[in-house]
Amino acid sequence: MAKKPAKQAAKPKKSAxxxxxxxxxxxxxxxxxxxxxxxxxxxxxxxxxxxxxxISQSVIREFFTMIMMVDLAGAxxxxxxxTVRLNKAGSRLGVRVEIQREEIFKVMHRV
Amino acid sequence: xRHQNFTGEEILETISMVRTExxxxxxxxxxxxxxxxxxSDNKRLCRNVYDKITRTAKDLKRVTGELAQExxxxxxxxxxxxxxxxxxxxxxxxxxxxxxxxxxxxAADELGIDFLGGFSASVEKGMTQLDRxxxxxxPDALARTKRVCSSVNVGSTRAGLNMDAIAEMGETxxxxxxxxxxxxxxxxxxxxxxxNAVEDNPFMAGAFHGASESDAVVNVGVxxxxxxxxxxxxxRDADFGTLTQxxxxxxxxxxxxxxxxxxxxxxxxxxxxxxxxxxxAPTPAEGDSVARILEEIGLERVGTHGSTAALALLNDAVKKxxxxxxxxxxxxxxxxxxxxxxxxxxxxxxxxxxxxDKLEAMTSVCSVGLDMIAVPGDxxxxxxxxxxxxxxxxxxxxxxxxAVRIIPVIxxxxxxxxxxxxxxxxxxxIPVNKFSSARFIARRGRIPSPLQALIN
Numbered sequence: 001m002a003k004k005p006a007k008q009a010a011k012p013k014k015s016a017x018x019x020x021x022x023x024x025x026x027x028x029x030x031x032x033x034x035x036x037x038x039x040x041x042x043x044x045x046x047x048x049x050x051x052x053x054x055i056s057q058s059v060i061r062e063f064f065t066m067i068m069m070v071d072l073a074g075a076x077x078x079x080x081x082x083t084v085r086l087n088k089a090g091s092r093l094g095v096r097v098e099i100q101r102e103e104i105f106k107v108m109h110r111v
Numbered sequence: 112x113r114h115q116n117f118t119g120e121e122i123l124e125t126i127s128m129v130r131t132e133x134x135x136x137x138x139x140x141x142x143x144x145x146x147x148x149x150x151s152d153n154k155r156l157c158r159n160v161y162d163k164i165t166r167t168a169k170d171l172k173r174v175t176g177e178l179a180q181e182x183x184x185x186x187x188x189x190x191x192x193x194x195x196x197x198x199x200x201x202x203x204x205x206x207x208x209x210x211x212x213x214x215x216x217x218a219a220d221e222l223g224i225d226f227l228g229g230f231s232a233s234v235e236k237g238m239t240q241l242d243r244x245x246x247x248x249x250p251d252a253l254a255r256t257k258r259v260c261s262s263v264n265v266g267s268t269r270a271g272l273n274m275d276a277i278a279e280m281g282e283t284x285x286x287x288x289x290x291x292x293x294x295x296x297x298x299x300x301x302x303x304x305x306x307n308a309v310e311d312n313p314f315m316a317g318a319f320h321g322a323s324e325s326d327a328v329v330n331v332g333v334x335x336x337x338x339x340x341x342x343x344x345x346x347r348d349a350d351f352g353t354l355t356q357x358x359x360x361x362x363x364x365x366x367x368x369x370x371x372x373x374x375x376x377x378x379x380x381x382x383x384x385x386x387x388x389x390x391x392a393p394t395p396a397e398g399d400s401v402a403r404i405l406e407e408i409g410l411e412r413v414g415t416h417g418s419t420a421a422l423a424l425l426n427d428a429v430k431k432x433x434x435x436x437x438x439x440x441x442x443x444x445x446x447x448x449x450x451x452x453x454x455x456x457x458x459x460x461x462x463x464x465x466x467x468d469k470l471e472a473m474t475s476v477c478s479v480g481l482d483m484i485a486v487p488g489d490x491x492x493x494x495x496x497x498x499x500x501x502x503x504x505x506x507x508x509x510x511x512x513x514a515v516r517i518i519p520v521i522x523x524x525x526x527x528x529x530x531x532x533x534x535x536x537x538x539x540x541i542p543v544n545k546f547s548s549a550r551f552i553a554r555r556g557r558i559p560s561p562l563q564a565l566i567n
Contacts, residue, residue, distance in 0.1 A: 025181075028122055058119060067119055079181050098126055100183035107367040109121045 024053070024102040027068040027086070031095030037066065041097070044089040049076040069102070128364075129184055132337035133399040136369060137392055138188040138225075139175050139376050140313035141168045142320035142328045142385065145194040145229075153207040156200070157214040164191060164218040164227075167327050167382075172223050174379045178372055186372070187394075187534075191219065192318040192330075193229035197245045208248035209255065216256035226301075228260040228318035233308070236270040236557075246276075249283050253298035254290040260316035266306035266503040268510045271560040277503065278552045280304050281496025285519060288488065292521035295529045299518040300483065304499050306506035306513045311386045312442040317479070317514055328385035329377040332442065333369030334392040335361070339429075340404050354408065355428045362389060362432025370437045388442025389433035390478060391425070393453035395536035401425075401446050402455025413455055414465025422446060423476035443512060445478035451531060451538035452483055461539045467498075475505050480513040485529050485538040488521035495519065497548035500558075508561050 029037060038055065045052060050070050057066040075082065083099055090097035128134040148159035168191050175186040196211055203211065212230055219227040230252060232242040249261060263280060266272035284299055291298035303317035310321020313330040320328075342361045343354055366389045377384035393401045402413040408421040426445040433440045448470070450456045459465040467484065474480040480502045486495075499515045506513030520529045523540050530537040 026117070026122060028126060030126075056119065063123075065119055065123065067122055080177070083180055098183055100125075101181050103371055104182045104184065104368060105117045105122060105125055107371045108125055108364045109117060 023072040025070055025072055025099050026102055026105060027070055028098045028100075029066040029068070029090065029095050030063045031093075033064045034094065037093050037095060040089050040093050041066075041068065041086070044085050045070060048082050048085065049074050050082065126183070128335070128338045132335070132341050133394070133396060134184070134335040134338045134365060134368075135333075136179075136184055136186040136331060136372050137334040137390070138190050138313050138332040139171065139186055139373065140190040140192050140318060140330045140332070141171055141380070141382065142192045142311070142324055142330060143167050143194070144320060144324065144326050145196075145199045149199050149201065151201070153201075153203055153210060157211060160193075160211065161214050161218050164193065164215070165221050168222050168224070170380055174376055177379070178375055182368075182372055182375075184368060184372060188226070189222075189224040190313065190315060190318065191222065191224055191227045192313065192320045193227065194322065195229055195231040195233060195319050197232035197239075197242050198322060200241060200245070203241065203244060205244045205248040205251075208245050209251045212248065212252035212256050212259050215259045219258040224258070226258050226260050226315040226318075228262070228315050229320060230259050230261040231263065231319045233264040234273055234276045235264050235267045235306075236273065238273070238276055246279060246283055249302065250286040250290045250298070253287050253301050260301045260303075260318065262303040262305055262308060262317045262319060264305040264308040265499065266507050266558075267560075268307060268507050268563070269560055272306070272500060272503050272507060272558040274500065274552070274558055275555050277304075277500050278493075278496050278555065280499055281492040281494075281552065284495050284517065285490075285492045288519045288521050292488075295531060296488070296518050296520045297531055297535075300516065300531055300535055302516065304503075304515045306503035307511060308514075309442060309512055311388075313388050314390065314392065314443060314447075316516065324385075325383060327382050329373060329380060329382050330385040330388065330442065331369050331373030331376070332388040332390055332392070333365050334390055335365045336391045336393050336401050336404060337398045338365060339391060339425075340398065340400070340407055343404065343407050351424060355424060358425060358428035359432035359435070362429045363436045365389065366433040366436035366440065370439075384439070386439045386441030387433075387437050389429060389436075389440060389444045390442070391429055391446040393447065393449065393456075394534055395452055395454060397454055400453045400455040401448055402453050402459060406455060412462060412464035413459045414469050418465075418469060419473050419476055422448070422473050426477045443478045447478050447482060448473060449482035449516075450484045450541075451536040452534060453536070457536070457538060460541050467541055467543060471501060471505070474502065474513060475509060478512070480505070481515045481517060483516055483518070483535065483538065485518045485520050485523070485540050486543050487525055487540055488519050488523050490519045490543055491547070491549070493547065493549040493552040494543055496552045498543070500552070504558070
């Protein structure tokens with residue numbers, strides 16, 4: 001069945017089917033360290049009603065890197081809109097933001 | 112992190128694969144059967160074909176756009192492959208075939224897709240009048256359309272080589288070159304002459320939706336020469352066993368990512384998922400080159416001695432990794448070595464390191480064959496036919512797919528450069544053997560299929 005992406009983002013369910021998309025995504029923020037990165041991102045996510053499950057930050061290779069895992073269940077905007085808002089916030093803070101569904105990492109790094 | 116099983120290193124690895132090493136989903140291709148479009152007159156056939164294609168693939172671009180964003184992985188091409196037109200055209204005349212090609216082009220335009228493949232015929236054993244008409248229509252069909260791609264299968268391991276068809280394809284390639292002379296003979300870039308064509312190949316120009324396939328299906332082609340290059344660069348002077356292992360692991364990751372996206376696309380398009388074609392297909396972008404991988408394996412320039420062995424290792428390792436990652440690997444999985452689309456190959460050709468003879472030798476161990484090779488515009492049709500015959504013979508004897516996509520660029524000579532634009536890249540004109548094959552091609556008939564025991 002064809003699902004609308006907006007709906008999928010709003011109502012993710014853990015399903016037995018390997019094709020089903022879960023509602024979690026990974027946010028990667030890479031750039032120079034400064035005050036307010038976490039606050040800026042957290043605000044953007046809160047505005048879209050996206051719940052932060054976890055945050056870790058470290059210097060990996062030469063980059064300051066912050067990785068967030070978020071839950072898209074209950075998000076009030078589409079994936080597309082969320083991406084746009086995050087990118088805007090990122091450029092305001094001078095960092096690069098990537099948001100990707102969790103599955104891509106699962107399939108590439110876990111058998 | 113409590114909620115996740117990934118390390119920061121792993122997450123960054125995926126991101127750098129995409130952002131700096133040009134890992135991408137090369138193509139999402141919907142295969143569409145046109146058997147139910149058959150009609151008694153050409154007009155109605157065209158209408159049925161247009162309606163079915165535009166209806167079945169109407170959401171393709173939207174869905175791939177969404178997926179590219181959600182998974183952070185670029186999807187470069189959206190394509191459609193259809194039932195070989197020679198199977199559904201009834202009694203079409205050459206003019207009617209041209210109209211069908213224009214209909215396909217219009218449908219591709221309406222969908223906003225990059226290419227539509229399947230203006231094809233399979234004549235490995237014999238040619239019907241209809242097949243003859245389709246081949247006769249090719250020069251006009253490819254000159255008057257932008258997105259239609261064509262393939263003709265002229266041989267197979269079981270049927271042998273149809274030398275009548277091969278002779279005719281030699282002439283056809285020259286006619287297409289002349290018809291599209293003003294645009295660097297680009298029509299020839301949209302035609303592939305196959306031996307042992309596969310029916311589930313999402314790569315143009317040779318894609319078509321085989322007669323054994325279901326009504327509609329989503330096939331995916333993934334490509335990542337840059338990722339493989341980076342992996343073996345990091346290994347420095349490791350031995351061949353270690354290199355193979357690295358390539359396998361990389362191919363595994365790429366295939367898994369491709370299958371995820373392919374299945375997601377199929378779900379959202381409400382169509383079954385077909386196969387993933389794991390290919391190291393280069394693009395003209397720097398770093399996205401198969402030739403560079405071969406050079407990193409230890410060749411000063413691709414084309415020198417050792418190139419065939421290095422390519423054999425690469426191709427096999429890619430297949431092994433892909434086969435572990437997905438149960439539905441198909442198509443032409445392996446490494447592609449098109450000349451004009453690969454920066455390293457272009458340089459090697461300009462330096463004279465790679466020649467058409469070495470390319471031919473290398474195609475015995477890689478995917479497909481002589482691909483996107485520009486030769487002088489005054490190359491005789493018999494020479495082109497003989498090049499096709501050689502390449503088809505390699506496929507026939509070795510039970511593999513081979514193909515020729517060769518472009519005699521009208522008005523250009525050896526050493527000049529021709530530019531095709533976009534993914535098709537640019538290429539120096541390389542020399543062909545100056546001695547004639549005319550008497551060989553004039554014999555006609557069929558080269559019998561090979562004995563399949565006593566292999567050596």
